[in-house]
Amino acid sequence: MPLPAALPKAELHLHIEGTLEPELAFALAARNGVTLPYADTAALREAYRFSDLQSFLDLYYGLMAVLRTAEDFTELTDAYLERAAAQGVRHAEIFFDPQAHTARGVPVGTVIEGLSASLERSEERYGISTRLIMCFLRDESAESALATLEAAKPHLDRITGVGLDSAEVGHPPAKFREVYEAAAALGLRRVAHAGEEGPAAYIREALDVLGVERIDHGLRCMEDPELVERLVRERVPLTLCPLSNVRLRAIDVLADHPLRAMMAAGLLVTVNSDDPAYFGGYVGDNFDGVRDALGLTPEQLRELARNSFEASFLDDDEPRRAR
């Protein structure tokens, strides 16, 4: 049986800030003169007991205080790519959260330059091709998202698309109609988190109002059979993150994950790690987890790996759902 870790795969749902391991966080804190509210890495890991998305986000945004210079972002990205390569990742579409940095006085240009310095060497060093996706924080205003897109304009040659993340409930996709229209007019690809904690209706809205080509998570589509039918018919990819769903209490245990049912329904699903430093594993660990908990066959694991390349923006310069 092929080891999931060795299966060549694309990772399509990965927040680079969510790859910040406790050891690197403390090293960067020391270098940048930042004091963390944890005695050591063990105390920090102890805090990784999340009750929902918001309790995770509070810690995730807090720990970013250690990321200050372009070099910090380069090191963070190098560390991710090295771990990803060891788990069979050949292509990575990487999210970043510019507003989480600009709000702390780190310019978007510093972030993008730092990330890009790592990504430029990624094929040669790690055998991983990459794309960069800039996410808007949905719990910030639509005006802030527009200002973020504006600030990123000098760097758009480095950016493939836009996404939408952070606290979902109460922040429906339609709030960001204008910025997604502007992004599309600039030739950017569009994805959005939807149906993680929020309802299936947010998945429809992301498709209909924002024109997204891919749904991040999309777990709750299973509550709406008509929506499932549409996602199957239109072959809309869903980027699932099984270990994340357990850690953020969207499901109780991995054995309850709807991945098998989603595959059986004909959905184009992929397996990803989301925020691997916080959720107990990188993408190969997510593959291992669903194989063991759900009893997936080698053929099903290969299907998931194939799906990841089909759902990627590789070799496909035209939006698949032009609107």
Ligand code: ES4
């Ligand atoms: C996130 Cl798991 C998750 N959901 C929504 N937004 C996020 N940002 C980082 N991780």
Ligand code: ZN
């Ligand atoms: Zn995510």
